[in-house]
Amino acid sequence: MKENILSFTRDELKSRFKQIYNLPSYRTEQVFGWLYKDISTFDEMLNVPKKLRENLTQDFFIGQMSVFQSHRSHDGTEKYLLKCVQDDNVIEAVKMEYYHGISACISTQVGCEMGCVFCASGRDGLVRNLSAGEMIGQILAIQKHAKIRISNIVLMGAGEPLQNFEEVMKFLELVHDPQGLNVGYRHITISTCGLVPEIYKLAELNLPITLAISLHSPSDTERSRIMPINKKYPLKDLIYACLAYIKKTKRRITFEYALIKGKNDSIADAEALIKLIKPVFAHVNLIPINTTDTKLRAPDLQWVEKFNEYLNSHGQNATIRRNLGSDINAACGQLRWQYLKKSE
Ligand code: SF4
The missing domain is CATH 1.10.150.530 (DNA polymerase; domain 1)
Incomplete structure (x- = not known):
């Protein structure tokens, strides 16, 4: 073969x-x-x-993927449906334009079994892991399609990167290789929903990448409701793993916090969040949730700003992330989900 x-x-x-x-x-x-x-x-x-x-x-x-659907947002974000060469599985990738360069957000698995309630990627469960070559194939396909060079890579598309640990690490080596994609580790972000043993394993490699933790709630009860992984690795264990990671790598961690109206956006939530992550000295990225077709909604912008101000005025560094591509279903898994449903 x-x-x-x-x-x-x-x-x-x-x-x-x-x-x-x-x-x-x-x-x-x-x-x-x-x-x-x-x-x-x-x-x-x-x-x-x-x-x-x-x-x-x-x-x-040469497993370069083929773009068979692309959707361009008014803000320059472009979302792609790509076909895997071996088995015609469909995955998503996104190109985002920032003042500091062009980022690609790619998938690490076909589907996902983590079951976060706000995410369309996990709705049909995990199909399979992507190989390192298939991750590279996504970047090459985007570069070719958009005639650009990717300077930042974010592993925040479909899948839990740390569940596909070996292939993701191989991918990082290929990305970093000067004869490969030649993108420095500092321009790579890995996002995890909180696989505690793998965070320790990643710390041991001591790579100067950015680790982003999808936190989304400071309460075990609420987090377990919206992110089932929390039942296995509750917040206390997650925070210990973050502290060990920082100790080993001397790198700052980012916490992703998708604001969901009525679930995690109260001032009491902000207070609990500050208390929870204080020892980690992390940055918080606030993201008004990019709604899928579930009943979850983002708070209005004024409230998002208030939440942000509350964090910053109480000593917790936070910023609101621009909600790129909301007019093209750029939230995780939305495009693929719609494609799969139409093909049924
Ligand atoms: S948010 Fe990430 S970890 Fe959670 S279901 Fe979606 S792809 Fe999986």
Whole structure:
């Protein structure tokens, strides 16, 4: 069976090529470099001998995904439905434009089993993990489609990245490789709903990435209601893991807090939030929830600003995140969910 060549790190490719073709390492470097240029077939690798190109075509495929739907927002955000090369599964990715560069938010799994109630990605459960090559394939597809270069990567699309730990770590290596995507670790954010053992595991790797925790409530009762993972790893355990992470990496953590009207947006919630995360010295990103078709609604903007002011005036650093792409269903999983429902 052919393998996705985008899933190989440079070292892995060197040893595989040595093993099957007895190739010197400079040839592997050539092939590896080509993978991150705008090519879709091995025949386009002009300085690679013809025989090797034929062998590569026979043994591998370039798993660049294909964009088959794109939706552009008035604010420049573009959301894509992409098709996996191997099995036609459909996933989502988003391109967002900021003053500091262009970010790609990609998926790490097809579906998700974490079951957060505000998220459309988890509604049909987990289908499968994505490979590192399929994550790279999303970035390459976006770059090709939009004719841009991605400078920041956010693992905040469908799936829980830390549940697909090994492939995500391999993806980070490929992203960071100067011959790969050449995006520095500091420009990469991993978001987790709070898989405590994996936060400790990630801390051990001591990577200078940004870790974002989807917190969304300072109360175990409410958080367990909206994020079932909290029943397994309650807030106390999560905060301990965050403290261990900071101690090891010396990196600041970000807490994502999606404001949901009547659920987590009272002043009492703000007070409890400040108390809970005080020892972590974290930044809070407030996000008025981007509504899916559930009954959950965002508070009005004035209240969001009041909540933000309350946090800041009580010593807790917080900002309101721009709600990008709300006119194109850019919230997690909405586009894929609609596509799947239409195809039923
Ligand atoms: S918010 Fe993230 S972890 Fe929760 S269901 Fe959606 S994709 Fe999964």
